[in-house]
Amino acid sequence: MFKDITIGQYYPADSFIHRLDPRLKIIGVMVYIIAAFFVRTYIGMAVLLGLLIAVVAASRLPVRLILRGMKAIYVLLFITFIFNAFLSGGQTEIFKLWIFRLTKEGLQRAVFMAIRLMLLITGASILTLTTTPISLTDGIERLLSPLARIRFPAHEVAMMMTIALRFIPTLMEETDRIIKAQSARGASFDEGGLIKRAKAVVPLLVPLFVSAFRRADELAMAMEARCYSGGEGRTRLHVLKYGKNDAFAGVVLALFVGMIVVDNLVFASAFPFIAGVL
Amino acid sequence: MSIILKEVSHVYSPDSPFEYAALKNVTLTIPDGQYVAIIGHTGSGKSTLIQHFNGLMKPTSGQINVQGIDLCAKKVPLKQLRRKVGLVFQYPEYQLFEETVEKDVAFGPKNMGLSQEEIKQRVLEAIELVGLDVSVLSMSPFDLSGGQKRRVAIAGVISMRPEVLVLDEPIAGLDPMGRREILSLVAAYREKSGATVILVSHNMDDVADIAQRVIVMNKGEVALDGTPQEVFSKSELMRSMGLDVPQMTLLADKLRARGMEVPEGIITEKQMLEFLLDKGVAGCSRT
Numbered sequence: 001m002f003k004d005i006t007i008g009q010y011y012p013a014d015s016f017i018h019r020l021d022p023r024l025k026i027i028g029v030m031v032y033i034i035a036a037f038f039v040r041t042y043i044g045m046a047v048l049l050g051l052l053i054a055v056v057a058a059s060r061l062p063v064r065l066i067l068r069g070m071k072a073i074y075v076l077l078f079i080t081f082i083f084n085a086f087l088s089g090g091q092t093e094i095f096k097l098w099i100f101r102l103t104k105e106g107l108q109r110a111v112f113m114a115i116r117l118m119l120l121i122t123g124a125s126i127l128t129l130t131t132t133p134i135s136l137t138d139g140i141e142r143l144l145s146p147l148a149r150i151r152f153p154a155h156e157v158a159m160m161m162t163i164a165l166r167f168i169p170t171l172m173e174e175t176d177r178i179i180k181a182q183s184a185r186g187a188s189f190d191e192g193g194l195i196k197r198a199k200a201v202v203p204l205l206v207p208l209f210v211s212a213f214r215r216a217d218e219l220a221m222a223m224e225a226r227c228y229s230g231g232e233g234r235t236r237l238h239v240l241k242y243g244k245n246d247a248f249a250g251v252v253l254a255l256f257v258g259m260i261v262v263d264n265l266v267f268a269s270a271f272p273f274i275a276g277v278l
Numbered sequence: 279m280s281i282i283l284k285e286v287s288h289v290y291s292p293d294s295p296f297e298y299a300a301l302k303n304v305t306l307t308i309p310d311g312q313y314v315a316i317i318g319h320t321g322s323g324k325s326t327l328i329q330h331f332n333g334l335m336k337p338t339s340g341q342i343n344v345q346g347i348d349l350c351a352k353k354v355p356l357k358q359l360r361r362k363v364g365l366v367f368q369y370p371e372y373q374l375f376e377e378t379v380e381k382d383v384a385f386g387p388k389n390m391g392l393s394q395e396e397i398k399q400r401v402l403e404a405i406e407l408v409g410l411d412v413s414v415l416s417m418s419p420f421d422l423s424g425g426q427k428r429r430v431a432i433a434g435v436i437s438m439r440p441e442v443l444v445l446d447e448p449i450a451g452l453d454p455m456g457r458r459e460i461l462s463l464v465a466a467y468r469e470k471s472g473a474t475v476i477l478v479s480h481n482m483d484d485v486a487d488i489a490q491r492v493i494v495m496n497k498g499e500v501a502l503d504g505t506p507q508e509v510f511s512k513s514e515l516m517r518s519m520g521l522d523v524p525q526m527t528l529l530a531d532k533l534r535a536r537g538m539e540v541p542e543g544i545i546t547e548k549q550m551l552e553f554l555l556d557k558g559v560a561g562c563s564r565t
Contacts, residue, residue, distance in 0.1 A: 012295060180334045181373040184365040185434060186357060186389030203385065206375035210420070 011129040017059035018130045021246045022139030028253050029127045035260045036119045044263040045112070048119055051256055056122075059130050069125045070118065077114050084110035133165035135238075142240055155231025163219070171212065178207050279345045281308040281331060281442065281474070286340035288326055300326040301337070302498040308474060310441075315485040315506075316478045318495030319520040324478050325368075327495065328444050331476070332363035345441055361390055364440030368447045370431030374419040379405070379430050382419050386438040404437035405430075407470070408463050425456040429463070436467055442474040443467060449481060457481070461488060486510060486524040486545040494519070507543035526550045 017025075032051070039045055056066065070077075090105025128136070141158030148154050179189065182203045189200050242250075288301040300323045308314055318324045329335040330342055333349055333356050342349040345362045364386075367373065376382035383404055387397045405412060408429040414422065419430055432448065445464065449457040461484060468475050479485050485492060485506060492509040494502035496519045502509045510516070513523040513531060526547055530540045538557075544550050 177367065178373055180329065181365075181367045181370065182385075183334065183356075184332055184360055184367070185386040185438065186360055187385070188357075188389075203373075203375045207373050210375075211372055 009129060010132050011061055011065060013060045013130075015058060015060040015130070016245060017055060017126070019245055020130075020249055021240055021242055022131050022135045023143055023240060024242070024246050024249055024253075025127055025131055026136075026139050026143060028249070029123050031253060031257060032123045033120050035257070036116045036123075038260060038264060041263055041267055043267055044260060045115060047256070047259050047263065049115075051252075052119060052122060052126075055126060059126060061126070061129055065129070066122055066125065069121060073117065073121055077117055080117060081110045081114045084113045134162065135240075137162040137165065138236075138238070138240060155234070159231075167212075167215065170215070171208070174211055175204070175208060178204055279310055279441070281306070281345070282341075282343045283307075283330070284341040286330065286337045286342060288323075288330070288335060289338045292338070300498055301330075303340070304498075304500055306493070306500065306503075308476065311468075311472050311474055313468065313475045313488060313490045314477070314493060315489035315491070316476060316493045316495060317480065317482070317485060317521060318501075322495040322519075323498040324495050325446060326498075328365065328446060328476065328478060331442065331444055332365050333359050334365070357390075361438060362440060363442045363444060364435040364438055366432055366435050366443070366445040366448055368450060369428075370435075370448075371424065371427035374427060374431060374434075377418060378416055379410075379419050379422070380415040382430060383415075383434045383437050386434055390438060400437045400439070401433075404433040407436060407467055408433045409459060425452060425459070428452070428456075428460065432460070432463070439471060440473060441471075442476065444476045444478075446478045447480065448477070449479065449484065457484065482510070482522050482524045483526075483546075486526070494521070506545055510545045511542050 032048075036048055039048060056063065085102060085106045086100045088103075088106040088109050089101075090103030090109075092104035094102045094104060094107070096102070131139075137158045140161065141154055144152065144154035144157065183189075187200060187203055189197070189204070191197075192200070283304055283306040286301055286304045287299065290296070290298045290300055304323075304327065316324050316327065326335060330337060330349070331344055333344075333354055337350070340350075344359060347355060347359050347362070349359070374382050376385065380401055383401045384397050387400050392400070401415070402412065405415060410426065410429055410433070414426065414430070419427060422430065428448070432445075435443070443464070448460050448464070452460065464475060464477070465488065467473065477485075477489065489506055492502070492504065492506050493500060494509060494516070501519060502512065502515070510523050510527045513527055516523050524545045526549065527545050529550060530544045533540050540553065544553055
């Protein structure tokens with residue numbers, strides 16, 4: 001029943017992207033998302049899209065899976081598109097209905113915004129699809145570790161994220177089981193009005209909370225029994241190391257940033273006609 | 279009326295790297311009133327199979343008919359089906375949610391739309407049947423002991439008076455005393471209502487004791503199907519599937535290896551005792 005949620009899911013495969021260092025992938029996605037909002041020209045958009053296609057090809061992810069992730073945000077996309085198209089002003093009017101004006105500028109902005117959102121979601125889901133949750137949090141911990149000097153609990157934050165991620169499938173399974181068990185007793189979760197439906201959730205939520213607390217208790221006990229005492233002095237099984245592939249990907253990322261900056265500074269101001277500035 | 283499965287298959291997450299066939303061409307008929315045990319290694323498809331009995335899962339292919347209801351029809355009367363087939367999940371005590379035991383046991387009958395008096399009567403009956411005192415009715419289910427919680431959870435299904443009672447490892451994690459109590463309450467319900475009972479279990483001694491028929495699942499297929507005597511006599515095959523045989527079958531095998539002529543089909547303590555007494559084995563006497 002949770003089959004359609006692809007955001008945050010890991011897709012096991014052996015590819016160039018899967019093998020990259022998680023730190024690099026996290027930085028890459030952040031850079032990409034910032035770039036997506038930075039870009040103001042068609043050429044820039046083409047560069048963004050080109051990189052995305054190259055990464056998807058190198059990741060060996062089925063395109064179907066990535067498109068399925070879009071399903072989760074199509075409502076958001078639609079609303080964003082409508083708002084931007086009709087409410088962003090502009091001079092070149094296409095048509096007008098009461099107070100709603102559709103302009104060329106507005107339409108352009110709406111298309112750009114929709115593409116940006118799609119790139120953003122796709123970029124983020126490629127990160128989680130190609131990186132196991134464990135190495136993802138490992139990467140986050142290492143990236144945050146310089147902050148430990150200003151007393152930021154990097155290890156604790158990463159540990160909490162690891163535990164949260166670790167328990168998502170468990171709790172989903174548990175939810176599924178409780179839904180089934182209560183349905184077996186004649187409960188129905190999908191009929192009646194709002195109040196009836198809200199009430200129907202009680203037989204689901206109470207056991208789920210009880211079991212979440214029980215699991216938390218058991219896990220805390222098990223961690224203590226193995227002498228867990230936070231990050232201080234703890235060594236790790238898999239030490240993250242940058243390799244040849246990461247160097248290559250880093251260079252690609254740097255080139256990409258360079259292209260976006262040049263596009264933004266040079267093309268957008270010097271040749272607005274070719275670039276199609278917004 | 280009976281449960282009829284024809285070439286039922288179930289595939290999890292088809293067309294993905296997680297694709298997994300949990301059931302492959304299972305054909306079965308379980309007549310009314312039979313006491314059936316389903317055994318099998320972890321991941322053999324037992325749990326998937328029993329969830330098909332009350333429509334929680336739909337087969338990927340094949341035909342299922344349960345108590346006259348066709349589960350492959352376009353519109354399956356699920357509520358009616360679940361009234362007929364009661365399913366007790368593994369560790370059912372984790373599904374308790376109401377403030378009082380009474381309300382929790384009444385959840386099923388209430389969903390059936392019964393009258394207040396009828397519900398009250400059924401709750402009382404179910405609580406007595408599972409061997410709990412009526413004084414627990416006003417208690418919170420979370421204040422009970424583990425064994426009591428499980429009995430309350432089973433009462434919550436029995437109160438719906440199902441024609442078919444399916445239990446997924448109802449004795450897992452209980453001490454010998456608790457196991458006997460749960461099994462005897464299941465037997466009591468069966469005697470009283472004439473219901474079909476389908477029990478998933480790992481405990482071969484209990485299965486040998488109580489079941490009329492044993493179905494062995496292996497890798498999503500029915501590997502063996504017959505009386506406990508028939509099934510457990512194939513101890514080599516059972517072991518190759520990662521399953522145990524009853525203690526007494528093991529003992530009979532050992533005695534045979536030492537040269538004693540032990541007949542096939544001894545699977546319970548009682549049978550073994552009878553045999554040894556008839557043989558007049560030294561040290562055994564009828565006292």
